[in-house]
Amino acid sequence: MNDPTGRFDTETDAVYAGASASDDPFRFDEAVARVFPDMIRRSVPGYTTIVPMIGVIAARFARPDTALYDLGCSLGAVSLAMRHSVKVHGARIVAVDNAASMVERCRHYIALDDGQLPVALQCADIRDIDYQPASVVALNFTLQFLPPEDRDALLARLCQALTPGGALVLSEKVAFADAAEQSLLEELHLDFKRAQGYSEMEISRKRNALEEVLIPESIATHRQRLEAAGFEQVTLWHQSLNFVSILAIAPEATA
Ligand SMILES: C[S@@+](CC[C@H](N)C(=O)[O-])C[C@H]1O[C@@H](n2cnc3c(N)ncnc32)[C@H](O)[C@@H]1O
Numbered sequence: 150m151n152d153p154t155g156r157f158d159t160e161t162d163a164v165y166a167g168a169s170a171s172d173d174p175f176r177f178d179e180a181v182a183r184v185f186p187d188m189i190r191r192s193v194p195g196y197t198t199i200v201p202m203i204g205v206i207a208a209r210f211a212r213p214d215t216a217l218y219d220l221g222c223s224l225g226a227v228s229l230a231m232r233h234s235v236k237v238h239g240a241r242i243v244a245v246d247n248a249a250s251m252v253e254r255c256r257h258y259i260a261l262d263d264g265q266l267p268v269a270l271q272c273a274d275i276r277d278i279d280y281q282p283a284s285v286v287a288l289n290f291t292l293q294f295l296p297p298e299d300r301d302a303l304l305a306r307l308c309q310a311l312t313p314g315g316a317l318v319l320s321e322k323v324a325f326a327d328a329a330e331q332s333l334l335e336e337l338h339l340d341f342k343r344a345q346g347y348s349e350m351e352i353s354r355k356r357n358a359l360e361e362v363l364i365p366e367s368i369a370t371h372r373q374r375l376e377a378a379g380f381e382q383v384t385l386w387h388q389s390l391n392f393v394s395i396l397a398i399a400p401e402a403t404a
């Protein structure tokens with residue numbers, strides 16, 4: 150399988166390593182953008198499987214003359230996965246992120262890439278843009294950064310923008326209602342970070358920085374929201390510890 154996550158520079162993430170690391174809330178700033186490929190691979194179990202699989206999913210659902218959205222695109226890993234797997238005529242990728250440092254670097258990676266599908270890159274808030282008819286929408290670890298009260302309206306708008314039978318891929322860090330399950334999977338996630346070489350200090354600083362910035366919800370809450378937004382088939386297609394990816398399909402047109 151084509152792995153677009155391997156295309157990026159691999160400067161090592163040391164954002165929370167130095168004595169001078171700040172205690173401010175987590176932000177997608179220049180320091181994070183510079184090390185992001187390394188940071189996300191070493192922080193999110195399953196990321197290097199999910200990204201190329203979104204390419205595979207997009208290839209099945211993409212329709213001619215529609216948009217393929219990559220919302221919260223960061224450096225464009227999902228856009229590049231879709232670009233190298235989707236073959237339909239007239240499809241175009243729209244990649245959106247509201248962090249200027251991410252968008253600037255993403256532009257560079259897209260320019261270096263030799264894929265054929267056009268990619269339009271926008272520095273914007275995904276809550277504010279107008280959505281064109283789309284056959285595929287990816288929210289790969291992005292919705293978790295929106296205030297929970299803004300999530301319903303966005304998903305309803307995305308379901309409206311999808312063409313009949315179109316697909317939304319929603320990947321999220323999740324929380325579990327069962328306290329024992331929550332603590333087991335959270336502890337294993339911390340073990341995953343340790344196994345990736347993060348120190349106890351880095352792990353605890355980042356954990357504090359993400360508090361109130363990354364707000365995980367349960368799989369049941371995501372499922373209910375997707376169904377309330379109008380999605381017909383909602384399938385958990387990937388789980389690695391407390392990180393999941395859900396495929397939600399818009400209704401087919403009624404005759
Ligand atoms: C964890 S990263 C996404 C990773 C990326 N999708 C990938 O697969 O490599 C979350 C991204 O969402 C962006 N983001 C968060 N809130 C946003 C918003 N309201 N509008 C646009 N982008 C947003 C952040 O700037 C960040 O780049």
Ligand SMILES: O=C(O)C(=O)C[C@]1(C(=O)O)C=C[C@@H](O)C=C1
Nearest residue numbers: 188189192193290322355359363
């Ligand atoms: O939950 C954590 O500890 C994480 O580091 C997760 C996470 C994410 O899911 O987006 C948080 C910020 C960075 O973008 C990379 C990974």
